[in-house]
Amino acid sequence: PDQIRIVRTDSLASLPGITVQAMDWKSLLNATPAALDSLATSIPADQHALFFPSFAAMTTMLDEAETNGTPVLQWLEPRSEDANARGRYQKQLCLGLTEFSRVLGPFVITSVAFTGSDPFLRVGTDVAVLFETRNAPMLQAHLLAQQGAARTANPGTETVTGEIEGVKFAGVVAPDRAVSSYVLVMTNRVFVSNSRAQLASLVRATQGKLPALAAEDEYRYFRQKYPRDESTETAFLVLTDATIRRWCGPQWPSLVSSMY
Numbered sequence: 665p666d667q668i669r670i671v672r673t674d675s676l677a678s679l680p681g682i683t684v685q686a687m688d689w690k691s692l693l694n695a696t697p698a699a700l701d702s703l704a705t706s707i708p709a710d711q712h713a714l715f716f717p718s719f720a721a722m723t724t725m726l727d728e729a730e731t732n733g734t735p736v737l738q739w740l741e742p743r744s745e746d747a748n749a750r751g752r753y754q755k756q757l758c759l760g761l762t763e764f765s766r767v768l769g770p771f772v773i774t775s776v777a778f779t780g781s782d783p784f785l786r787v788g789t790d791v792a793v794l795f796e797t798r799n800a801p802m803l804q805a806h807l808l809a810q811q812g813a814a815r816t817a818n819p820g821t822e823t824v825t826g827e828i829e830g831v832k833f834a835g836v837v838a839p840d841r842a843v844s845s846y847v848l849v850m851t852n853r854v855f856v857s858n859s860r861a862q863l864a865s866l867v868r869a870t871q872g873k874l875p876a877l878a879a880e881d882e883y884r885y886f887r888q889k890y891p892r893d894e895s896t897e898t899a900f901l902v903l904t905d906a907t908i909r910r911w912c913g914p915q916w917p918s919l920v921s922s923m924y
Contacts, residue, residue, distance in 0.1 A: 686905050687882070687905065689880075689881035689882040689884075689885045690881045692881075692885050693881060693884060693885055693888065694888060696888070697884075698884055698887035698888040698891060698892070699887070699891060699892045700878055700883075700884070700887055700892070701713075701715040701717075701775065701777065701878075701887075701892060701900065702774075702775060702796050703715065703775060703776075703777040703794045703796055703853070704777075704876065704877045704878035704883065705869070705870060705876050705877075705878040706777075706794055706850075706853060706855070706866050706869050706870040706876065707777060707779045707794070707866070707869060707876060707877045707878075708779075708865050708866075708868075708869045708874050708875065708876065708877065709869075709874075709875040709876060709877050709879070709880050709883075709904060709906050710875075710904065710906040710907050710909075710910045711779045711780065711781055711865070711877070711907060712779060712780065712783070712901070712902065712903050712904075712907050713777055713778070713779045713877055713901070713902045714777065714778040714779070714899055714900070714901050714902075715775070715776075715777045715899065715900045715901075715902070716775060716776040716777065716898070716899050717775055717892060717893070717894040717897050717900075718770075718773075718774070718775060718776075718894055719769040719770050719773040719774075719775075719776060720769075720770055721776075721894070721897065721898050721899065722776045722899075723761065723766060723769070724898060725898050725899055726750070726761065749785050749786055753785075753791060753858070755814075755842065755843065756841070756842060756843060756844050756845065756858050757791070757793065757844075757845045757856055757857075757858055758807070758810040758811045758813075758814045758836065758843065758845040758856075759793060759807075759810070759845075759856060760810070764806075765806070768802075768803075768806060771798070771799075772797050772798050772799045772802055772803050773795050773796070773797050773798075773803065774796045774797065774798060775795075775796040776793065776794065776795055776796070777793070777794040778791065778792070778793055778794075779791070779792050779794070779866075780792060780862065781861075781862060781865075782911060783911065790857065790858060790859035790861065790862040791857065791858055791859075791862070792855060792856065792857035792858075792859075792862050792863065792866060793855075793856045793857075794853060794854075794855050794856075794866065795853065795854040795855075795856075796852060796853055797852055797853070797854055798852070800849050800851070800852055800853070800854055801849075803854050804847060804849050804854055807847045807854065807856060808834060808847060811823075811834070811835065811836045811845050811847065812836075814836055814843050814845065815836045815843075818838050818842065818843050820838055820839050821836050821837065821838040821843050822836065822837055822838075823835070823836055824836070824837055824846075826860075828848065828860070828863060828864045828867045829864070829867050829868060829871060829873070831848055831849075831850060831867055832848070833846050833847060833848040833860075833863060834846070834847055834848075835847065841858070844858040844859070845857075845858060846858070846859075846860060846863050848863055848866075848867065850867065850870055853870070855867075877902065877904070880904055880906070882904050882905055883902055883904065886902065887900075
């Protein structure tokens with residue numbers, strides 16, 4: 665006899681994620697406000713963030729990583745050292761540290777931040793580099809020139825333009841996404857990402873349309889515990905409770921498939 669098979673489907677949004685109660689960070693804050701990272705107002709509250717207080721601090725860490733491995737990538741992805749993650753993303757984003765970049769950087773860049781939506785750097789994910797700058801047009805021109813060079817060096821790479829929430833962006837994308845770089849300017853900030861979706865999240869956080877990391881009590885608590893000091897700090901890594909809950913939540917598979 666014929667058998668009837670009943671298949672039940674549920675919306676991922678209806679499935680519960682982590683239900684452990686979050687820590688009350690507000691009660692741990694002291695009365696003295698901490699000096700915050702300026703770029704924290706542009707990073708969504710549920711994304712990891714790596715802040716550098718200066719361009720020199722960023723290059724120092726990258727140079728050390730070149731010599732001694734990449735500890736942050738190894739922490740997130742134990743096998744990242746086998747995949748040349750740094751070189752792959754530098755090429756994809758058109759952000760190679762050339763001699764000209766090293767000379768220009770300290771004059772126009774005041775701080776830098778890295779972020780992304782997930783920790784899977786080895787296999788490929790959306791990433792973004794945020795620059796706080798004294799001269800956004802000059803930095804933008806330099807980045808667009810690097811995109812132009814990448815387009816020339818990689819046949820089939822196309823120029824793309826568009827708008828996100830009323831803000832214009834420009835980019836270059838190869839068919840295999842070995843090159844995928846979008847540049848967008850918001851006042852004194854320049855964003856570079858390999859993903860339009862990631863770029864959109866930065867714009868919306870900056871515009872107050874998404875919760876930003878700067879408003880999170882958890883982030884503010886750790887900035888009180890570890891005060892921002894350009895003279896002694898190389899980098900400051902933030903991994904919020906909201907980020908962990910999203911990474912471990914039931915909706916994560918659908919987010920991965922749509923991140924680009």
